[in-house]
Amino acid sequence: MKLDLPLHCQILLNGLTDPACLRRYCDSDWELLVRMARRVKLLGRLGLLVKEYGIWDQVPPRITTQMASALVQVEKLQQLNRWELNRVLWALNDLDTSIIALKGVAYTLAEIPYASGRLSIDLDLLVPQSDLADIESLLMVKGWKHRPLSAYDEHYYRVWSHEIPPLVHAERETEVDIHHTLIPLTSRLKINPELLFDTAIPVNNSTIRLLNPVDMVIHCAINLFQNNELANDLRDLLDLHDLMVFFSARTIDFWTQLIDRSNQLKLSRAVFYSLHFSQLIFKTPVPKKVPVRLHARPGRLKLWIMNRLVPLALFPQHPDKPMLSASLARLLMYLRSHLIRMPLYILVPHLAYKSVRMIRFKSRKSRS
Amino acid sequence: MVVNQIPFEEFRMLIRRQGLRVAIGPFNVCIHTSYKPLIEQLYLLYSHYRIVQDEIAEFHVRIVTERSLRNPFKRNVRFLLDGQSPFESFPQEQALAALEWGINLAIAVRVNHLLLLHSAVVEKNGHVILFPAWPGSGKTTLCTVLSYHGFRLFSDEFGLMDTQRQLFLPIPRLMPLKNESIAVIRNYLPDIVMGRPIPNTQKGTVAHVRPPEKSILLSKHTCKARWIIFPKWIADTSVKIEAISDAEAFMMLASNAFNYEALGAAGFGAVANLIRSCDCFKLVYSDFDSVMEVLHQLTNET
Numbered sequence: 001m002k003l004d005l006p007l008h009c010q011i012l013l014n015g016l017t018d019p020a021c022l023r024r025y026c027d028s029d030w031e032l033l034v035r036m037a038r039r040v041k042l043l044g045r046l047g048l049l050v051k052e053y054g055i056w057d058q059v060p061p062r063i064t065t066q067m068a069s070a071l072v073q074v075e076k077l078q079q080l081n082r083w084e085l086n087r088v089l090w091a092l093n094d095l096d097t098s099i100i101a102l103k104g105v106a107y108t109l110a111e112i113p114y115a116s117g118r119l120s121i122d123l124d125l126l127v128p129q130s131d132l133a134d135i136e137s138l139l140m141v142k143g144w145k146h147r148p149l150s151a152y153d154e155h156y157y158r159v160w161s162h163e164i165p166p167l168v169h170a171e172r173e174t175e176v177d178i179h180h181t182l183i184p185l186t187s188r189l190k191i192n193p194e195l196l197f198d199t200a201i202p203v204n205n206s207t208i209r210l211l212n213p214v215d216m217v218i219h220c221a222i223n224l225f226q227n228n229e230l231a232n233d234l235r236d237l238l239d240l241h242d243l244m245v246f247f248s249a250r251t252i253d254f255w256t257q258l259i260d261r262s263n264q265l266k267l268s269r270a271v272f273y274s275l276h277f278s279q280l281i282f283k284t285p286v287p288k289k290v291p292v293r294l295h296a297r298p299g300r301l302k303l304w305i306m307n308r309l310v311p312l313a314l315f316p317q318h319p320d321k322p323m324l325s326a327s328l329a330r331l332l333m334y335l336r337s338h339l340i341r342m343p344l345y346i347l348v349p350h351l352a353y354k355s356v357r358m359i360r361f362k363s364r365k366s367r368s
Numbered sequence: 369m370v371v372n373q374i375p376f377e378e379f380r381m382l383i384r385r386q387g388l389r390v391a392i393g394p395f396n397v398c399i400h401t402s403y404k405p406l407i408e409q410l411y412l413l414y415s416h417y418r419i420v421q422d423e424i425a426e427f428h429v430r431i432v433t434e435r436s437l438r439n440p441f442k443r444n445v446r447f448l449l450d451g452q453s454p455f456e457s458f459p460q461e462q463a464l465a466a467l468e469w470g471i472n473l474a475i476a477v478r479v480n481h482l483l484l485l486h487s488a489v490v491e492k493n494g495h496v497i498l499f500p501a502w503p504g505s506g507k508t509t510l511c512t513v514l515s516y517h518g519f520r521l522f523s524d525e526f527g528l529m530d531t532q533r534q535l536f537l538p539i540p541r542l543m544p545l546k547n548e549s550i551a552v553i554r555n556y557l558p559d560i561v562m563g564r565p566i567p568n569t570q571k572g573t574v575a576h577v578r579p580p581e582k583s584i585l586l587s588k589h590t591c592k593a594r595w596i597i598f599p600k601w602i603a604d605t606s607v608k609i610e611a612i613s614d615a616e617a618f619m620m621l622a623s624n625a626f627n628y629e630a631l632g633a634a635g636f637g638a639v640a641n642l643i644r645s646c647d648c649f650k651l652v653y654s655d656f657d658s659v660m661e662v663l664h665q666l667t668n669e670t
Binding site: 027028030031035038039060062063065066068069070072073075076079317319320322 | 387425450452632
């Protein structure tokens with residue numbers, strides 16, 4: 001399968017994957033590249049790459065100032081995240097529990113390449129369901145608060161979601177998302193989070209733990225192809241690529257472990273798509289025999305459709321000329337993500353509620 | 369090429385089709401809109417800006433019109449930054465205010481390669497005076513008067529500082545006068561170009577003053593700071609300027625900056641150096657003549 005991308009997507013992809021081509025970029029290519037990269041939270045990453053390629057001084061100054069600005073922002077948010085983690089661990093110090101860092105902070109702790117260029121806004125943690133109530137009340141005693149939520153949203157988080165409503169400390173702004181499993185409870189797929197805790201990996205000089213490498217990859221995969229809507233999620237697919245490149249080079253039987261674990265957790269569909277699209281878009285060196293050993297591979301027609309829709313949804317729209325086909329792809333991916341996440345009897349009222357709220361919100365906006 | 373060197377029709381075509389690119393201080397801004405009343409206002413108020421169609425623009429902004437969902441007969445305008453809408457929509461009469469606030473927001477949230485102090489900035493005799501904002505201090509009003517009386521306008525809003533070279537960068541933008549200041553300035557500076565007053569905005573009535581041509585022309589000339597003055601307008605007081613401690617000035621300056629915290633150690637070092645190299649004052653005034661006398665005296669002492 002060959003990837004057939006519109007020109008503006010090509011400019012972004014080449015900029016992220018092929019340093020040599022950046023030397024040939026003209027001013028308008030650079031301008032578009034920066035706008036697109038910013039849209040998918042990859043401007044800091046681009047800045048890191050340009051530095052690494054050693055071409056920073058050859059790039060137009062109006063571009064380097066923007067990349068420098070983005071790197072300052074990335075650095076600041078990472079610092080805030082690390083500090084928030086430090087405070088959470090301090091607050092929960094007396095509690096005998098197990099806390100796993102997810103996503104951005106985890107990638108930094110695991111020293112994944114380019115993690116230092118990742119724009120991470122929230123702090124994501126995984127805790128055992130049995131300790132969830134204690135952890136939440138302890139954090140609230142020590143200054144964290146929930147943002148005001150509607151009764152519906154509260155219900156959504158408490159009954160259907162894989163995380164509790166976000167917590168923010170009164171003196172700070174970083175949002176703490178506490179998960180008790182990795183997939184919404186409404187989804188047909190179920191996983192046993194204990195399996196994740198059993199194999200979690202300790203971090204030097206800290207009580208925080210990380211998912212083991214294959215679970216980290218699987219978590220990234222299910223976020224992309226099970227939990228989220230894919231629109232502008234190119235950054236997350238690149239995370240996945242980075243993780244696989246890094247771990248497969250360090251662990252001899254990484255791919256076998258990944259297949260077995262995906263099959264064991266019954267998450268092999270999301271993992272299949274992840275391998276497929278990471279390979280298709282970022283040329284991740286996935287051995288040929290790997291995808292075929294995953295149990296839940298999609299059929300030919302499904303894959304044909306996904307091949308057409310997923311790249312259009314993952315890549316950002318052209319900032320001045322949004323394409324109808326990409327909007328449609330996003331809409332379909334949005335519906336797909338909801339269909340696989342919720343049964344219809346929850347989904348239909350849910351989408352109705354969201355639409356009504358959006359219209360109300362919009363008209364309230366336009367009144368003021 | 370400057371905006372007022374092209375005919376209105378050409379200006380209108382540019383801003384409607386490929387987007388008008390103008391150099392505003394160190395940044396190039398690409399503006400798109402088809403909303404004719406806004407195009408007319410911009411033709412007048414942006415008339416001294418340099419057109420830079422062939423250069424990279426850091427900011428791509430748009431004002432689009434849309435129908436109100438609640439009242440389909442009413443039109444609103446929406447500000448877009450790279451196609452994204454950071455604000456609620458505005459009544460169409462407020463298009464210019466929406467554009468100006470939007471550009472300010474874009475600068476404030478994106479720029480981190482410079483330290484962004486929240487301060488009016490003017491230059492005299494090759495040195496910069498900072499007037500950091502106190503809420504209701506009237507910094508824009510004071511800044512307008514000074515920039516039309518022998519001081520060069522850098523900005524009424526942003527103290528843009530290159531922290532490595534300790535230099536301030538001019539970014540002369542429209543100066544939005546609020547409420548009573550509009551009539552005050554009309555009386556005091558009857559000849560300056562000002563946009564129509566826009567009533568009922570979030571900040572009351574706003575009218576935008578066009579920056580002096582010379583300030584825009586010289587907007588590549590950077591300067592070091594020499595004075596930091598915290599101004600306060602109090603009705604019927606006589607003008608008074610008194611020195612304040614470095615520590616007090618530091619706290620007021622740093623706590624009111626846009627990206628001081630994001631810059632971390634670099635921000636701390638820059639503000640510390642800045643305070644060390646400047647004389648810091650508090651200024652209370654009520655009339656422009658006497659405040660200008662004091663400032664001319666201060667700046668000519670060197």
